[in-house]
Amino acid sequence: MVSLRLPETPVMPSARFPAPMETNQPKTAVPPAATNKSAGTPGAPIIDIENLDFYYGQNRALDGITLQIQEKKVTAFIGPSGCGKSTLLRCLNRMNDLIDDTRIGRGTVRIHQVDIYQPDVDVIELRKRVGMVFQKSNPFPKSIYENITYGLRIAGVNNRSQLGEVVERSLRGAALWDEVKDRLHDSGLGLSGGQQQRLCIARAIAVEPEIILMDEPCSALDPIATAKVEELIHELKRKYTIVIVTHNMQQAARVSDRTAFFYLGKLIEYDATRTIFMNPANPQTEAYVAGRFG
Amino acid sequence: MKRFFDAELETFRSQLILMGETAIEQVRGAMKALVESDPKLADRVIADDNRLDKLEVEIDDEAVRYMNLRAPIASDLRLVIVGMKASHDLERVGDEATSIAKRAIRLSAEPPLKPYIDLPAMATMAMEMLRDALDCFLQVDEAKAIAICKRDADVDKLNRQLYRELTSFMVEKPETISRAIELMFISKSVERIADHATNIAEEMIYLSHGKDVRHSDEVKKVPGS
Numbered sequence: 167m168v169s170l171r172l173p174e175t176p177v178m179p180s181a182r183f184p185a186p187m188e189t190n191q192p193k194t195a196v197p198p199a200a201t202n203k204s205a206g207t208p209g210a211p212i213i214d215i216e217n218l219d220f221y222y223g224q225n226r227a228l229d230g231i232t233l234q235i236q237e238k239k240v241t242a243f244i245g246p247s248g249c250g251k252s253t254l255l256r257c258l259n260r261m262n263d264l265i266d267d268t269r270i271g272r273g274t275v276r277i278h279q280v281d282i283y284q285p286d287v288d289v290i291e292l293r294k295r296v297g298m299v300f301q302k303s304n305p306f307p308k309s310i311y312e313n314i315t316y317g318l319r320i321a322g323v324n325n326r327s328q329l330g331e332v333v334e335r336s337l338r339g340a341a342l343w344d345e346v347k348d349r350l351h352d353s354g355l356g357l358s359g360g361q362q363q364r365l366c367i368a369r370a371i372a373v374e375p376e377i378i379l380m381d382e383p384c385s386a387l388d389p390i391a392t393a394k395v396e397e398l399i400h401e402l403k404r405k406y407t408i409v410i411v412t413h414n415m416q417q418a419a420r421v422s423d424r425t426a427f428f429y430l431g432k433l434i435e436y437d438a439t440r441t442i443f444m445n446p447a448n449p450q451t452e453a454y455v456a457g458r459f460g
Numbered sequence: 461m462k463r464f465f466d467a468e469l470e471t472f473r474s475q476l477i478l479m480g481e482t483a484i485e486q487v488r489g490a491m492k493a494l495v496e497s498d499p500k501l502a503d504r505v506i507a508d509d510n511r512l513d514k515l516e517v518e519i520d521d522e523a524v525r526y527m528n529l530r531a532p533i534a535s536d537l538r539l540v541i542v543g544m545k546a547s548h549d550l551e552r553v554g555d556e557a558t559s560i561a562k563r564a565i566r567l568s569a570e571p572p573l574k575p576y577i578d579l580p581a582m583a584t585m586a587m588e589m590l591r592d593a594l595d596c597f598l599q600v601d602e603a604k605a606i607a608i609c610k611r612d613a614d615v616d617k618l619n620r621q622l623y624r625e626l627t628s629f630m631v632e633k634p635e636t637i638s639r640a641i642e643l644m645f646i647s648k649s650v651e652r653i654a655d656h657a658t659n660i661a662e663e664m665i666y667l668s669h670g671k672d673v674r675h676s677d678e679v680k681k682v683p684g685s
Contacts, residue, residue, distance in 0.1 A: 440528075
């Protein structure tokens with residue numbers, strides 16, 4: 167496993183991806199949605215975080231976080247810089263494992279009732295099922311086609327027809343197909359910022375995740391590209407559970423169904439987005455959303 | 461570029477138009493109950509006022525929700541603000557219709573003072589003003605909206621004329637006082653309905669042009685009226 171120290175706002179290291187881990191030990195897979203009683207039910211809890219503490223060295227970045235993420239809803243994490251929202255996001259697919267000297271202090275993160283921090287959880291499979299899109303779009307230095315098929319090829323899928331279908335499905339799902347269908351073999355790096363971000367989303371959905379994590383996906387985009395990604399999020403939630411970290415409160419208000427407000431590593435308030443922005447229970451929440459914080 | 465929440469504004473606009481149609485129906489029903497001496501119809505108008513009350517609350521709630529979650533600006537913001545104001549005017553129109561209906565019930569117990577001609581004519585003018593103001597929600601015509609404001613003078617004139625006539629009735633025939641007073645109040649209600657139509661017309665001008673014409677010379681009534 168490659169050890170990397172990720173900056174506060176992580177940028178995915180480019181170009182070097184581990185092959186699926188060879189091991190003699192059987193892995194525990196997070197059970198597929200089909201075996202779960204609440205499978206496919208919008209609003210049912212899919213991620214259950216209970217009393218979670220997380221440490222960077224001796225520094226406790228998350229303090230007793232308890233919340234449930236609802237299936238096929240968009241949940242926004244908001245809060246000032248350093249409050250722990252990106253850290254919590256990365257806990258949901260164990261991306262923090264890639265950072266030196268980090269640990270879960272106590273608590274659990276369960277997806278479909280399976281604790282994902284059990285030692286024998288298949289982390290690669292987890293990250294397939296819980297995909298991630300980052301603040302700075304990071305298409306591979308490959309063609310658009312190869313960006314989408316990379317994950318499938320690693321998994322051993324080589325049938326050209328099957329790959330072609332997945333490419334079209336994923337690019338349509340990311341609202342990018344019409345813009346790139348005639349240049350699939352052009353480099354992904356030649357796309358505009360907004361298109362690159364949608365390519366990253368297409369790449370994530372190609373491996374058929376259930377959950378998509380988005381860490382400030384629009385902060386590097388212009389208003390029109392941002393609007394396109396927001397429209398895409400609105401469409402994607404029909405099929406996927408989405409958790410989004412954003413500094414843009416109006417964006418959180420527009421796209422999310424539920425919003426969690428964090429401060430200094432603690433969850434201050436978590437409720438329907440309408441309630442958080444119209445009538446929050448906590449004065450700190452009101453001060454933050456009204457722009458009077460600090 | 462169409463946004464996924466644009467449909468919410470269209471629904472908001474539709475709710476306002478529905479409220480307007482409902483208000484006009486209430487006025488029409490109340491006047492019919494008066495002219496035809498139909499207390500049962502009057503009872504229905506009174507009972508149906510809660511539809512307008514409910515719509516006012518729903519529209520205001522949606523306006524606040526939209527402002528909080530969508531942060532509208534420019535014409536979208538003006539639509540939401542105008543919607544809140546118009547819903548209040550329409551709710552008051554409903555209250556005036558209810559008041560007319562209640563008086564119609566009382567008047568139905570006695571023969572009419574005289575055939576109802578002026579009051580229905582006044583009510584028709586007020587309803588047409590309201591209809592024209594609501595049409596501006598679909599397509600704003602600034603000249604038409606300003607004309608609505610000026611037509612209010614005609615309704616005011618009729619109201620004053622009716623007041624004089626009814627006063628004469630009361631002086632000449634004291635036994636008609638109770639009926640005459642009811643009719644004066646009804647005339648006042650119709651005059652208020654026309655005022656609310658004027659308010660909505662001014663709000664439509666603000667919606668389409670961002671121009672606040674309230675209390676301006678543009679919409680002032682004809683002098684001496």
